[in-house]
Amino acid sequence: MKLLLVEDDAEFATTLSQSLEALDHQVTVAADGLAAIDANDRERFDAVILDRMLPHMEGTTLVERLRERGQTLPVLMLSALGHSIDKVDGLKAGADDYIVKPTPVGEIDARLTALVRARGWKGEGANTLRAGRILVNPGKHRAWYGDDALDLSNLEFKLLSELARNAGSFVTRTMLLERVWGYDFEPATNIIEVQVRSLRRKLTANGAPDPIVTKRGVGYMLEQ
Amino acid sequence: MTSLRSLLFAFLALFAAATALTGYATYSASHAAITGLVDARIDLVADAITDGVRPGDAAAILARIDRFAHRRDTGDIGFELEDVRGRRLGGNVALARAIAPGYSSVSGSDGIAGLTAGRAERRDVGGGLRLITIAETEPVDGYAFIRARNYMIGFGAIMLIVLTGTATFALIVRRRIGEVRATAAAIVNGDLQHRVPVPARGGAFAAQAEAFNHMLDRVAALMDGLRQVSSEVAHDLRTPLARLRGRLALAADAPTAAAMRHEIEQATEQCDMLLATFSAILRIAEVEGGDRRARFAPVDLASLMGEVIETLRDAAAETGHRLTGAATHPVQIIGDRGLLAQALVNLVENALTHTPAGSVVTVAVAQDRGRASVCVADNGLGIAPADHARALRRFGRLDPSRHRPGHGLGLPLVQAIAHLHGGALTLGDAGPGLAATISLTVAPRGVEGPATADLRS
Numbered sequence: 262m263k264l265l266l267v268e269d270d271a272e273f274a275t276t277l278s279q280s281l282e283a284l285d286h287q288v289t290v291a292a293d294g295l296a297a298i299d300a301n302d303r304e305r306f307d308a309v310i311l312d313r314m315l316p317h318m319e320g321t322t323l324v325e326r327l328r329e330r331g332q333t334l335p336v337l338m339l340s341a342l343g344h345s346i347d348k349v350d351g352l353k354a355g356a357d358d359y360i361v362k363p364t365p366v367g368e369i370d371a372r373l374t375a376l377v378r379a380r381g382w383k384g385e386g387a388n389t390l391r392a393g394r395i396l397v398n399p400g401k402h403r404a405w406y407g408d409d410a411l412d413l414s415n416l417e418f419k420l421l422s423e424l425a426r427n428a429g430s431f432v433t434r435t436m437l438l439e440r441v442w443g444y445d446f447e448p449a450t451n452i453i454e455v456q457v458r459s460l461r462r463k464l465t466a467n468g469a470p471d472p473i474v475t476k477r478g479v480g481y482m483l484e485q
Numbered sequence: 486m487t488s489l490r491s492l493l494f495a496f497l498a499l500f501a502a503a504t505a506l507t508g509y510a511t512y513s514a515s516h517a518a519i520t521g522l523v524d525a526r527i528d529l530v531a532d533a534i535t536d537g538v539r540p541g542d543a544a545a546i547l548a549r550i551d552r553f554a555h556r557r558d559t560g561d562i563g564f565e566l567e568d569v570r571g572r573r574l575g576g577n578v579a580l581a582r583a584i585a586p587g588y589s590s591v592s593g594s595d596g597i598a599g600l601t602a603g604r605a606e607r608r609d610v611g612g613g614l615r616l617i618t619i620a621e622t623e624p625v626d627g628y629a630f631i632r633a634r635n636y637m638i639g640f641g642a643i644m645l646i647v648l649t650g651t652a653t654f655a656l657i658v659r660r661r662i663g664e665v666r667a668t669a670a671a672i673v674n675g676d677l678q679h680r681v682p683v684p685a686r687g688g689a690f691a692a693q694a695e696a697f698n699h700m701l702d703r704v705a706a707l708m709d710g711l712r713q714v715s716s717e718v719a720h721d722l723r724t725p726l727a728r729l730r731g732r733l734a735l736a737a738d739a740p741t742a743a744a745m746r747h748e749i750e751q752a753t754e755q756c757d758m759l760l761a762t763f764s765a766i767l768r769i770a771e772v773e774g775g776d777r778r779a780r781f782a783p784v785d786l787a788s789l790m791g792e793v794i795e796t797l798r799d800a801a802a803e804t805g806h807r808l809t810g811a812a813t814h815p816v817q818i819i820g821d822r823g824l825l826a827q828a829l830v831n832l833v834e835n836a837l838t839h840t841p842a843g844s845v846v847t848v849a850v851a852q853d854r855g856r857a858s859v860c861v862a863d864n865g866l867g868i869a870p871a872d873h874a875r876a877l878r879r880f881g882r883l884d885p886s887r888h889r890p891g892h893g894l895g896l897p898l899v900q901a902i903a904h905l906h907g908g909a910l911t912l913g914d915a916g917p918g919l920a921a922t923i924s925l926t927v928a929p930r931g932v933e934g935p936a937t938a939d940l941r942s
Contacts, residue, residue, distance in 0.1 A: 363726075363727035363728065415795065449761065449834050451800060452796050477738070478734040478738075
């Protein structure tokens with residue numbers, strides 16, 4: 262992906278852009294809001310990674326400016342402030358997702374992939390989600406693996422939907438906590454592992470191959 | 486103890502007594518003055534009637550009476566001449582009763598035409614004759630009544646004005662005190678932004694409200710400073726820790742690390758523990774800051790409990806615990822669903838961590854009129870009542886060796902969340918085991934939020 266990283270902390274910007282480049286992304290760094298708008302006028306980016314606290318122009322203001330100019334590219338906001346009220350402000354301003362520093366680069370990568378993918382859904386019939394042989398219909402609360410209808414608990418169904426929505430890319434623990442449970446905290450119990458395990462058991466009950474890929478330290482993926 | 490109220494009533498009673506006494510004294514003084522004047526007049530007239538008349542000359546006296554009765558200045562005076570036995574010899578009035586010697590009062594009941602109240606004088610005029618002279622004390626009919634009524638109205642009005650004034654004053658004082666009390670209550674309930682309204686016209690109340698608000702501003706600034714420092718410390722330490730954790734994860738993946746994997750995993754776990762501690766510190770600071778109040782919405786505790794049980798049931802089973810809880814009817818409160826979920830998850834995880842395998846953890850949501858409660862009880866060893874307060878203190882872990890998992894911030898965080906919602910966290914004995922109860926205020930009737938609608942769909 263072609264990414265625009267807006268970050269005034271030069272050291273952090275270098276570390277993050279190197280890590281992202283290691284994941285095959287092209288990264289352009291802008292040190293403040295004006296530089297970001299300039300860069301965005303010159304080049305076309307797939308997504309923007311934006312620090313909340315910037316000199317001269319706040320991150321939220323920059324998002325508003327971009328949106329006013331008709332820019333619909335995904336914006337992922339980074340912040341050192343761990344408070345949820347900032348998150349609300351960021352999302353209200355027009356950002357698509359919001360994460361709190363320090364964030365592992367894998368998390369940023371997974372979220373950017375999800376955001377870009379979500380842009381691609383527009384116009385498509387979003388009634389059913391398909392991931393390989395798995396079919397999920399969130400509206401009807403039903404799912405199939407091949408020809409077998411799955412009998413899933415509420416949580417298992419939400420988990421499978423989220424994985425199917427992002428089929429082909431990894432979904433991190435934090436993303437699952439936010440989107441399946443609605444939690445903005447990390448429980449001490451391994452609830453995700455337990456839930457994935459029980460979902461796996463149901464998926465493979467009839468001897469079908471396990472479609473869920475685990476990547477330690479990153480998250481889970483449904484094969485496409 | 487003298488209360489303001491009893492002081493006020495004593496003051497009003499004394500004031501009423503003094504006013505009534507003054508009214509009575511004024512009335513009697515004017516009454517006595519009029520009586521004195523009338524007595525002097527009839528004395529003078531009686532002198533004039535008898536002046537120069539031979540003692541016993543009844544005819545001469547009657548002739549004078551007749552003359553006086555037709556004079557403009559004495560035309561209103563009544564006279565009666567009697568003999569020594571009290572028999573009427575003549576005069577311009579006829580008395581129904583005997584009049585005592587000297588001065589006395591007469592009234593309308595004495596049957597004297599045209600007289601409602603007056604004075605009479607009986608004197609011996611010599612020669613076995615008595616002269617009775619009578620004059621009206623009232624310039625108009627019912628004068629005494631009118632006078633009494635006017636006094637009542639006048640002094641009554643004074644009483645009324647003072648009573649109304651005092652009541653209004655008491656009301657204003659009570660309202661101002663009420664505002665200060667409401668502010669104090671709001672502060673105690675966690676709304677640190679609340680301030681006493683300052684009266685626009687200034688004065689002592691405005692000065693007092695400003696002083697109070699100034700104190701609250703100062704307290705809030707100090708608390709903000711403290712919170713900020715703790716947040717910044719936690720935050721600044723979190724970044725290098727996250728980096729360290731990343732390095733460990735990379736190291737664990739390296740093929741050469743096979744022999745060290747167990748050690749690396751343990752180090753990663755320690756990192757996670759520290760990160761969890763910092764997250765808890767930051768979360769407590771956030772909750773105590775009160776900003777999350779902006780996200781309050783109707784929440785059904787029963788459905789929240791159902792979701793938490795579904796989330797944790799299998800994890801509990803893996804450690805040999807049984808997690809139960811039956812949702813009955815919805816219990817609506819106004820709150821932050823995410824935080825309430827975190828509080829409940831924390832309490833259940835706390836119970837799972839501190840009880841041996843085979844224990845049962847029970848969650849119950851109840852409503853008793855205006856109060857809602859969420860109780861997480863286990864049948865483990867419990868906490869001695871003497872240690873309950875310490876368990877709620879930050880880092881106040883009861884395990885002296887600190888070998889057990891947990892950062893000692895779980896219960897304080899739950900407590901902070903309860904406080905944010907105007908509630909409280911209490912620890913009790915589940916006999917055996919620990920019962921942790923969050924008590925909250927039920928949402929007012931008619932509040933039916935998207936939370937319940939969501940659950941039912």
